[in-house]
Amino acid sequence: MRVPLEGVAWDALSLVDAADDRPLIERRAVVRDGVYELQARTVIERVPPAAGIAQGWAVSPYRGCAHACLGCGARGAHRKLGLDEGRDFDTRIVARPNVAERLRAELARWDGQELAVGVGGDCYQAAEETYRLMPQVIAALAGSGTPFTVYTKGPLVLRDAPLLARAGARVAVSIAFVDERIRRAVEPGAPSAQARLELVSALVEAGVRCRVRMAPVLPLLSDAADQLEATVRRIAAAGAHGVEPVVLALPPGPRGWYLRWLEQAHPHLAGRYEELYDRAGLPSPEYERRITGQIAQLCRAYRMECGAPEAARGEPPAAQLALV
Numbered sequence: 001m002r003v004p005l006e007g008v009a010w011d012a013l014s015l016v017d018a019a020d021d022r023p024l025i026e027r028r029a030v031v032r033d034g035v036y037e038l039q040a041r042t043v044i045e046r047v048p049p050a051a052g053i054a055q056g057w058a059v060s061p062y063r064g065c066a067h068a069c070l071g072c073g074a075r076g077a078h079r080k081l082g083l084d085e086g087r088d089f090d091t092r093i094v095a096r097p098n099v100a101e102r103l104r105a106e107l108a109r110w111d112g113q114e115l116a117v118g119v120g121g122d123c124y125q126a127a128e129e130t131y132r133l134m135p136q137v138i139a140a141l142a143g144s145g146t147p148f149t150v151y152t153k154g155p156l157v158l159r160d161a162p163l164l165a166r167a168g169a170r171v172a173v174s175i176a177f178v179d180e181r182i183r184r185a186v187e188p189g190a191p192s193a194q195a196r197l198e199l200v201s202a203l204v205e206a207g208v209r210c211r212v213r214m215a216p217v218l219p220l221l222s223d224a225a226d227q228l229e230a231t232v233r234r235i236a237a238a239g240a241h242g243v244e245p246v247v248l249a250l251p252p253g254p255r256g257w258y259l260r261w262l263e264q265a266h267p268h269l270a271g272r273y274e275e276l277y278d279r280a281g282l283p284s285p286e287y288e289r290r291i292t293g294q295i296a297q298l299c300r301a302y303r304m305e306c307g308a309p310e311a312a313r314g315e316p317p318a319a320q321l322a323l324v
Helices: 013-020 025-027 075-081 087-091 100-109 126-132 134-145 155-167 180-186 193-205 225-238 250-263 265-277 284-300
Strands: 029-032 035-037 044-046 055-058 115-117 148-152 170-174 209-217 242-247
Touching: 013 225, 025 035, 025 209, 029 148, 035 126, 044 100, 075 087, 075 250, 100 134, 115 134, 134 155, 148 155, 180 250, 193 209, 193 225, 209 284, 225 284, 242 284, 250 265
Parallel strands: 055 115, 115 148, 148 170, 170 209, 209 242
Antiparallel strands: 029 035, 044 055
């Protein structure tokens, strides 16, 4: 029998994992009704640049997203679970049942920076109807005085509108375009643009500070002048407080998945995308400035703010006095 070397720490769980070739998530999680339940060790996580949002840190009750948006910047994180960034991201949803408990513990040491909620997967996708994690997350954030913005496409957010309004939260609803043919192709599991516009109106009526992330604008597909104008006009009619334009980014996670679809659906555009994007998956700065400039001009015409709002900041928790 082999004896462990003195001073070497052996992790029995790691040894078991090494002998098991199943994906990590399948070794660590419990599966209920097709959803992987995984106890989180930490829940305040750095936001990847591909997310294209103002906050540097986020809380995600779910990983993966049934909305199945082709260009979602969160896709790459599924690889860490032993899953792929394509079909697995759309269908193998991970719920973190202890998210509120861990969040309360981490907020006790937080410095008051604004947090994003729902970056790793929509926090109001269908799984939330079963798990109901968001009311606890909102309560933890509100109780600590931490400012936060919820990112979603899901009408289920209306269930928690009173909680969000009392907490002073901001909600950003993603509406990149209003063409249903495009939506069915690139956001097949998401609510229609009309449903999301109605959601914006309902949130505003409920007293929630709501803006629209016009994200992602798809080069050569949803960036024509008349398409941008139609989208901004309908966002303004819905009563949004502002618009935050974001051009599609294609980092390593979603890049292959999106480009494979593009080559099948619009093969004549594949070469033009290769010219437009750099090796990091970022669009040409000139193109990005042109599109965001057009949207900014439209926002001025419709009397809406344009761009990401300034990050809010709460008071850090008071230090506990040491007893002598």
